[in-house]
Amino acid sequence: MNKKWEELNIFLHEDVKRAIKSFKFPTMTPVQAATIPLLLGKKDVAAQAVTGSGKTLAFLIPLLELLKRHGDDDKWKPHQVAAIVISPTRELALQTHSVLAQFLKHIKGLTNVLLVGGNNVDDDIRNINENGCNIIICTPGRLEDLLTNQQHKLNLPQAVKTLELLILDEADRLLDLGFKSTIDNILNYLPKQRRTGLFSATQTKELEVLIRAGLRNPVSIMVTEKASQSTPIALQNFYITTKNNGKLATLLSFLEGENVQKALLFMPTCACVDYWSSVLPHLFNSVPTFAIHGKMKEKRKKVLADFKHAEKGLLICTDVLARGIDIPQVDWVVQWDPPASAAAFVHRIGRTARQGHQGSAVILLYESEEAYIDFIQRNQKVEVTNILNPATEEKVSSLLSKLREMQMADRDLFDKGTRAFVSHIRSYSKHECSLLLRVNELPLAAMAASYGLLQLPKMPELKNKDLSEFPVISDFDINKIAYKSKVREEQRKLKLDIFKETGKWPIKRRQIHNKQSEAWSKAKEQKEVKRLKRLKRKQAKKEQQKSEEVDRKRKSVLSEEEMAELAKDIALIKKLKKKKISSEEFDKEMGLE
Template identity: 75%
Template sequence: MNKNWDELNVNLHEDVKRAIKSFEFPTMTPVQAATIPLLLGNKDVAAQAVTGSGKTLAFLIPLLELLKSRNDDEKLKRNEIAALVISPTRELALQTHTVLRQFLKYVKGISDALLVGGNSVDEDVTKIQKTGANIVVCTPGRFEDLLVHNTELNLAAALKKLEILVLDEADRLLDLGFRNSFDNILNYLPKQRRTGLFSATQTKEVDALIRAGLRNPVSVMVTEKASQSTPVSLENYYIVTKNNGKLATLVTFLEDNVHKGLLFVPTCACVDYWYSVFPRLIKSNLPVFAIHGKMKEKRKKVLDGFKNSSRGLLICTDVLARGIDIPQVDWVLQWDPPASAAAFVHRIGRTARQGQLGSALVCLYESEAAYVDFIERNQKVKLQKMPDVATDNKIDSLMNKLRHIQQEDRDVFDKGTRAFVSHIRSYSKHECSLLLRVKELPLAAMAASYGLLQLPKMPELKKVDVSEFPIIRNLDINKISYKSKVQEQQRQIKLDIFKATGKWPTKKKRIRNKQSEAWSKAKEQKELKKLKRIKRKQLKSDQQPTKKRKSGITDEDLAELAKDIGLLKKLKKKKISDEEFEKEIGLE
């Protein structure tokens, strides 16, 4: 049961109290009630709580209170960092920083800085030098870069007064391969500090991090309901679709139910493709947005646009699966089950936040039906079945429309092929690969639902029944042109070369086509070069003049090579010693 802020058993500074009231949250969430007193009481905390449970305020409030309650003789200088918040993605860091700035409207005398990728390092350096940074919100890569490689700021010295370190979405920090960066940062931090570790899921890596980075931590595990790991206001559904009907199911569902929603797809290429065609597929004129990890600086602009929109669909990858708070999201849709079971919980947690209502839907093929029981057992998420809403007419209509769009512009044709190939490749990396197998996917039907004009050449499609892929008769792929005049001009040049030579020009040479000599001969040549290199170095060290190198390899060289290879074989079989080998080849 939630408690009023007045029931918090600590005395907060008046500025902090006013800031809390500005958020209009009359009660504390369980994770806030549990962790705030611990962090203020000199305890390290490892907190696990369901997504959307208010973890951001749970660490920002004690962080600000610690800095504000310092004595006059302990006041921070402008260039001293007293609090460090590390987030896995720039979107999550930006969101945390936005909440922090709301607090700092009331809590005066504390400087802050946001250090993430997407802008230049020079901008970050200039800003910190000008305004200081008592609180830093950052991503690991950018902060490590400034800490280790930048000499203008001297962040190592600025961190000597660090009071508190916060690791937000700690399991994701490790998943994204930031372990080395994080270890480097830890080496610069003072041992006497408070550490707060916050996450919606607990993994072995996080457990190891707790043991390595926290001193006698208090473990806090908060769930809204013991039988599930998602908010109680979230309703979860699944639909078993037809082999070629997943697109039709999603489009029909979007048109009939979604006011503002997220659609998670497997890869960046999938985001690019579906973003390019969805506006022409949805009848409801729903505004479409797109975000993936390779967009870099564009992501903030797109996310702000979606947040400020009263309705819309945001197509995204798992870059938005963690911690991002987007108002009024009523549906989270998933094209496929995500690569990890934990990601499923984080994805659906983008709706039903802070006690609001929300719903989530995942589309499954018949071969994936066992996933329903798996996710309930593994993550305590119970899914309710919904009937499929796609009709055969809708399936055929969407496929024909997609094929028409691809034939109009080769750029869309290329994007569709890349999206399908990347989708299948990513599927093979599923955490629960015993249940979700590429071999059991209806690959030909899936290609049809992508609107592909022809099946791509890929190993996964070998020896596969392709009868569910409708073939277009008399289709000449080479006649499909780009709408972009520049792209089309470049393609025509390559096409002329192809017609003349029979080979499509590429930037990279195909090494596998080079078969100028036998493997055994190539190995002998390699061994000979190695031995000659050793001899040249020895001769050089003895200050003996080198002979002019002959062009090519003579019979004498080959005879010497055969002798040296024989000696190498004897050495490997230990028939001669290292000293005898060196003597025989002339090193002694």
């Protein structure tokens, strides 16, 4: 244990000291040295530090220390919530929970629970009731559900009244994923007299709003290893400009040439992960292939565990693994294309070169995308070096033939390839730097060839485009390609027979009302039109309510004549009480005769 950890140990509870001694922690990182004393001093903290800088320990150690200090005076009851750690993804929550579990082997008297989506809610409730919940590690959606849904018959809103510390881990990602309203709902249930720690790798305007709303006079900490860059010093960054139809050939040549042992391969969509994880094992078998994306639900946990324990492997994934995940021995991070946001670029490459270890990252770009490098260097302060394209024309041609052979042998691969290509093209509409990465400038026909497609899909983006770079197969009949699955093939044949008789392909009822495929640019325009219409309706409603309010006020305000008449009536009543006029005179004046 280094000197800084020893100095910190002087002030810690004996149980926490024992837990820290059992770990062989490396040198205390800057974010840990800056944050731990402040949280121990019961300050609210907003910490920004580069990815892989040890933020998890920076909040777990003070969390445990604060809870043990309180427990010495008044022991925590099993179902009192003392601390909550909110993570943006299941994988990050699971990772934090596993680190916490290692600490709790040496620290007694504290209960904990993991609450994430994908698990059965009833199991979570049963786990809380049986084992307690002093420390909750969770994703925001599941915690909000358990707090707000009264049908669960779980008195969690009452249990969180004893909360000492709230941690928002990867807070910028929480907002990126659209959890702002969820976080706001959760904060409404939590006591105001609490400590809050907010940890992130990047700073945004939305994050500043959350800091003002959720923290009280926070101490802001910004830890960077080097002022001129936002990534770890031990990380080397490269890019390769690929031929329009040679991205796959470039990827395989790179993996083989660099002798990659353990790597993450980031894809833009779930469909891309499905397709490439199905075909890459047949093209690159030097290391085992794994796959993870957001639609896999509970399977993700097992895949991630298998990859972590594997000596070598290639994990094909979406941005679900871009934040906070710590996987040992990852030597390379490979990006199939530019991510949707510049911040995501930094988070992706931050999966390697963690905790001072060496690591490398490479991004594959088309010839029309090379300007992205200048953008990322200016926007994110990341130095990226060019390396030559190792792919040859012979390799490009050979891979196209192999992919087409595989698709012809199984229609399922043909379907996956088409979906992957379409989703890849349409993912460009989500790019925040769409001025640089334009769909109109993409080599769409050549890209389709790199996916090994047997024919071009019918999609608006391909209309009026030069499709000469796509090698057309002569005398090709798509209906002759069969599924390997006998059940699916029988179903397809039945539908094909119906199509031949009626001229219409039978579709499921739920698909009848689905709109035809349209360009994402048009879909985006339609969404904007709908948004403006909703805004107009809201404004019209507000104007109507305002008008009704004015009418109500107008009706409630008496005219001068009515006021004079009222004053006259009051004067008559006073005269009657003082017997200055008789009842008959009063009735006559009031018009009651």
